[in-house]
Amino acid sequence: MGRRSDHSRDELTKLLVDAGTAVMAEKGFAAFSAREVTKRVGYTIGTIHNVFGNVDGLVTAVNTASFVEWSRTLVDYLDAAGEDRIAALVAGYFAFARDNPHRWAAIYDHRPARETLSPEQQEMRGRLMRIVAAEVATALDRPVDEALGTFARSLVATVHGHCSFAITGSWAAMGQHDPEAVALARVRESLAAAR
Structure with a gap:
């Protein structure tokens, strides 16, 4: 296939x-292979090091792409939600995980080195x-x-556990x-208590 000079950075x-997204979707984080990724695009493993610094950088980029897609899923569910937007958030969370189980799990299984996450990646991940x-x-x-942000993260943790x-x-x-319905019920209870 290609050589390094065939494509821009x-x-x-x-x-x-x-x-990498395709490999992650097929195999999951534990069986993720950087060699398989480069083989699929016709480059060597050294290309990953040249572009991402190391394999951690590639996995971080793959997971960041998953965050972007997951955010789009939430927005799509919210756009179709009507008035029950909280139900749409829970449904969107479950839908992304259900449709992309390996990619969803990889977000939580991989702990990127702090220096691996660029400000742009932090921004993209934070959108969710x-x-x-x-x-x-x-x-x-x-x-x-800050208090609301902490509360929202706690609600996400509740949904995450059920999911x-x-x-x-x-x-x-x-x-x-029906874990989705039970997760939504717990979220509604928490919101009612917070009111």
Whole structure:
């Protein structure tokens, strides 16, 4: 296939992130292979080091792309929500995880080195929580401040726990059904208590 001179740095970045996303979706974080990524685009492993600094940088870029797509999923659900925007947030969270289980899990399984995350990547990753915090603030008729941000993250943790149990099959193994509805009920209870 190609040699380094065949693509610009931006083109290589996109090629590698797209291939890395495909490998992550197929194999998950534990079986993720940087060699498989470069093989798919016709480059050597050294290309990852030249473009991302190391494999951690590639995985960080792949997971950042997942955050961007996940944010788009939330926005799509919110756009179609009608008045029940909190239900749309929970549904969007579950939908992304259900449709992309390996990519969703990789976000939590990979701990990027602090220096690996660029300010731009931090901004892209943070959009997800900004969307959630804005909706929680609207539901509570409060401004987005530090306390509300902490509360919104706690709500995400609640939904995440239910979603994680659903994706791994633990929820069904406990004889429970409809984790999304139960997660939404817990969120509604928390919002009612916060009001």
